[in-house]
Structure formats: structure tokens, C-alpha cells
Amino acid sequence: MNNPGRALVLGGKTGLLGQALTTVLTDENWTVFAPGREDLSLFDPEEIASFVDKNEISHIFNTVAYTKVDQAEDERNLAYELNKKLPTLLGNIAREKDIYLIHYSTDFVFDGQKNTPYTTKDKTNPLSVYGQSKLEGEKSLLDNPWNKLIIIRTAWLFGPGRSNFVAKILDLAKNREALNVVHDQVGSPTYTLDLAKYSLELIKSAGHGLYHLTNSGQASWCELASEAIKCAGLHCRVNPITSSEYPQKAVRPPYSVLDCSKFTEITGIKPRSWIQALRDYIFRDS
Template sequence: MKKNILVTGSKGQLGSELKELASDYPDHEFFFTSREDLDICNKKALKEFVTSNQIETIVNCAAYTAVDKAESEPKLADEINHLAVKSLAEISVEKNLRLIHISTDYVFNGKGFRPYPTDHPTDPLNVYGNTKLAGEKALITVNPKNSMIIRTSWVYSSFGNNFVKTMLRLGKERKELNVICDQVGAPTYARDLARFILSRGLKVKTNQVAVYHFSNEGVCSWYDFAREIMADAGLECEVNPIQTTAYPTLAKRPYYSLMDKSRITTELNYNIPNWKDSLKICIQKLKETSVRLNS
């Protein structure tokens, strides 16, 4: 009998990758929803959807991710990133569901110098990070069994808007670009995270909410990331390093957000690809998609 899985935020980068990979898992029946189909801020509608479709697992990819805009829309960010997660957790306990919730490296303050373990003290710098942390805490307090929080960072994909696509566009339009060099972390190819969720995340069993960190292996700055994008795409745009102070934003960003992934790589014995390898795959996919669209 197929297992029914609800994926919220299905039009986002991770949700789109999950949708594309879903056919590889014929023993699961997926229900992909966006805000137009199912508003996760509406607890009554959520509960009715879960009940009527006999959902067994929820993968919550929905989030308010506009980091700078969140500074002026804290209430909306809190409704989506915190209160809706609390509702999902409460429904999961009531219905005995598994809940996989996607969170962020922005729960840390970026003042460290070693990869953050999952139990490292949190200290967000901005509204986005604070609302995501509030969602984590609500989920842990309600504590549905067999559920997990996956913190990730610097997500990109062939779907949606992201740093890779922005760099590719600007790299074709300009001869040179200035990119921040003093913020360090690790990119995450959403397809790699989607594969982990489908192949391993859906099977993890715990008596309480477990926290995991997932990003691609390796480390880089945004400057390093941009240079690699240009090289892989064969673009001659020169990338110049600048410091964060030269590019002020409404929301503060952590300077260091590399996360310790040993709970996945060691405890779950799962191999995570290097960021450079995954970037090449994504850029090649974007090239092939462009060719198909223009042919």
C-alpha cells in the first residue's frame, strides 16, 4: 500500500526538486501543494487536507525566505516560519504523522570558526533567522515522533530564483562583478537535499524531533562560489572580492555559517556530494534546459 506524503511549498526550489524526483519512488503517493492550493497558516484547512487524503508524512518546504524583506514584514514571516510550523507539529502529534521541516543556517550568529554542530547555541541576527528558530522551538516543544528538522544553507537549483541563476545572468551581461568574500559557508544543491529526504529522511525513526545539518561538502565564500559558477559556465566575467561592509543590506548576515553534517554522514552513513561537483551538474542541466526551450 502506498504511503501518502504531503509536500508543502512545492513551487519553491526544494519542492520542485522533490516533485521531479517523485517518480523514482513509486511506493509513495505525493501531494504537492503551494499556497494557492493549501495555506499552511490555516490550521483548519491543513487538518482537513491531512485527514481527507490520509497523509502519513509531511515535508514542509514552505517558508518566508525573503531575508531583507522580512525586516519590514516580521508578522508575516512569523506566521509562516513559526506559527504555521507549530500547527503542523500539533496536527502531526494528533494524527501520528512524521514531519520533516526545513530550516536554515541563519539560526546561528556567524561568529564561530568551526562547523556548527546541531546542538550549538543559536543566536539569529535577523528577523528571518529569528522566525525560523521560533518554528524550530515550537516543533521541538510539540515533539511529534519520527520527525526531523533539517537545517540547510545557500540553496540553489535549476528551479526558481537563486544565486547561481543571478550570477549566470549577470555574467552574460557584464564584464566584471563585485561579490562578497568575507561570508563563508557551503552551497546546497536542492536536488541533493531532495534525494536525501526521499531516500533516507523518510525512513529515520526517533522518539523525538531530531536535528540534522545538510549542505554540500566543502567550504567557500560567495566570491569563491561566483568564480566557480563563471568557470563552469565558460563566462569571461571577472569577479572581484569585496567585504560585507561594501554591500550593506537591511538584514545582517552571518559571516561564518558552515555546519557540521556528521549526524548525516556518520550516524546515517550517507554520502553528500562536494559542492563543486553538484554545481557542475546544475549548470549543465540549466544549459540543457535552455537549449530545449530555444530549439
């Protein structure tokens, strides 16, 4: 980009995706502000608006969310505060200031009853409080869309800087002979640094509205764990188990692979495969 922007990355100090965005935007010569929860009151619209004015922000990236999928079943109000109220508030500020809002959402807005990748036109039907609250956040933005709004649904993130499924599996595999991992949930594993770079490409291509964006390919949690262990050169057997053998409070979709063709049509980019991305993460960044 000839004239890089000035970004406010919410979650950019400590979040899994937020830190990747901070890294990639900084590498691309953007001016980046990444306040932590102690630096900026997220639910004070006046404080955010004055931060935007003072720092001449051109793009708000919102990666802040209530992401504890099981805990959200018991903390419904907090999940809705972060996943619906916050994007609504940010949308109002962005529209008023005529700046970009890039907001992230999830594959868990779907119920997983399809067996081919979900497009942005497919019917949503979240199975969990987390999924419902994220969908409500999307809807509140899309109810009143403008041409500087981008909503990116993504999935199954791994990357440096914060705990994630791949990092946890590799830690466990160092000390165990075998691990039991669910094989009847299939999704789109995605590397945060790739997602951050592709998000920037979407902005450069003047994308607006709703997109799906993940690495290419699909895997079950069991396949993702096996590939990560193999890649890291560890010797730990991975036993496939069913979701019913690993009960969790929130219900997950059995299939939530996302179709990213709308992203490819506008940018000309086909995201690389999750297996290639996983190798980069394990060899370079983990």
C-alpha cells in the first residue's frame, strides 16, 4: 500500500490474532496502536472516539471477543457484552468518523449439518452461546452496513504469542506416549499470521461486507494434532475419539469448513494450505 494506514488494533497487545495483526501491519509500515485492556476503556464510546481522533486512526481492527467457548454457556451476559455490544459500539464510531472497521467472527455461527464448505450465503444456526453472541455482533453491523465495514469469519486459529490448540497438543505430546483427540469435528485450521496478511489484501482490494477467510484445506482436530506432532518430530500416538467420548459444555458444529471463494474472487489470492502454514508456525514461530 503506497499510503499505509493508522491502525487501532483492539486485542493487538495480548490476543492470538491481534498480536499477528500488530506484527504484520508494523512490517507493512502501518502506524499501529495496540492498547491493552488497562490502556483503553472499550465500553466508553467517548474515550474510543477521542483516541481515534487524537491518533488519526484510519482503520479499527476488532479482535477483542469473549472466546472461551464452554465458559460462555455460564457467562452469557459477558459473552454478549464483548461479542455483540462492543462491535455495535465500534460500528457506530467507525461510521460516524468515516473510517474502516475490520471485525472478526467465527465458523461457530453454523450448525455443521452441511458436508460441503459453508459460503457467506449459507444459513446460520449457532449451537452455542459463543456462536449466537458472535452472530448477533455480525447482524448488528450488517443491519446498517457501510462501505468501510469488513466482517471476516475465520476458524481454528493457531499462531505465536498465546495459548492455542496446536501449542497445547505439542506441549502434551512431549511428555505423553499417546493422546486421545476428537475426530468427528472437521474445520479449517488457520495460521494467524496468514490471516493477518490476507486481511490486509482484502483491504487493499477494497473489499467490504462479509467474507470467509481461512487457510485452504480441512482437518479434524485429530488430523491437526497428528500433523503437528509429526511436523515437530515428536513421538506420541494420537488416538481418534468421538465428541461423545470428550464431553464439552458447549456444542460444536461437526463440520464447519469455510468456503473462501468470495475472498479469492476479489483479491485473486487462494490461501495456502493449512499444512504448509502449520510447518511455518512449528519451525519458525512456536
